[in-house]
Amino acid sequence: MLKKEQTVIGFIGLGVMGKSMATNLLKAGYPVVVFTRTKAKAQSLLEEGAIWGSSSKEVATKANVIITIVGYPSDVREVYLGDHGVIPNGNRDTYVIDMTTSTPSLAVEIYEEAKKKGIHALDAPVSGGDIGAREGKLSIMVGGDKEDFEAVLPILNVLGTNIVYQGKAGAGQHTKMCNQIAIASGMIGVSEAMAYAVKSGLDPENVLKSISSGAAGSWSLSNLAPKMIEGNFEPGFFIKHIIKDMSIALKEAESMGMEAPGLALALSLYKELAERGEENSGTQALYKYWQ
Incomplete structure (x- = not known):
């Protein structure tokens, strides 16, 4: 299990749900490095103590747990597998958790590419909308390796109340x-x-x-x-x-x-x-x- 005092969370995507999720992690005492395409969306988080990352690459170099919740599978692919993405630039033993609703096949691809670099990848889409995100009461459905799920469970507990491990990579999606x-x-x-x-x-x-x-x-x-x-x-x-x-x-x-x-x-x-x-x-x- 990850020790809280050794954890720095990167958070990519500050939309209707992501912003509230990142806020809850800050309130729980985690250092949070944030990146979103429009920096103005991050302003209130920066005022609350979040650190700005200028790109997915910068977030990947600063954090050892990276959470993403972006728009479309194409965005997920860019954030994880692009030249400036999390997998090419992330450090060994980093945990990456994609909470976007995306395709199961892409979740498997990210898992396999991450494994080659010694990075632990989970697909963990959520349900509960803006209300669940704001109140930290999301339902979180997780695919990936069971031991990786157990390692990040304290972090997921900040974001949701109904957190279920569903099986291998892609099962969450x-x-x-x-x-x-x-x-x-x-x-x-x-x-x-x-x-x-x-x-x-x-x-x-x-x-x-x-x-x-x-x-x-x-x-x-x-x-x-x-x-x-x-x-x-x-x-x-x-x-x-x-x-x-x-x-x-x-x-x-x-x-x-x-x-x-x-x-x-x-x-x-x-x-x-x-x-x-x-x-x-x-x-x-x-x-x-x-x-």
């Missing part, structure tokens, strides 16, 4: 695909239910009181349906990112010869919203399809 498939169809149901409540003349807030704690209950119903009612479509998780995730999941399902009609429908609805200019809205903006 496959588990996140299961998560996104479940969310995809569920969001259709939540949005339709709220639209139905309004169109039938009911008070949707009262409807939520009745159905959110019964058999229909879900995280999306409890946390996102109130935002739909308020007309709050600010992103806890971007539509453009759920489209990315669902596209990965659908491709993986097809490669296994599996049909996923609910996933395919949700993807088509979200793509239609993106074409209407909603790609930077939160996933709860699916409700707008029925407005």
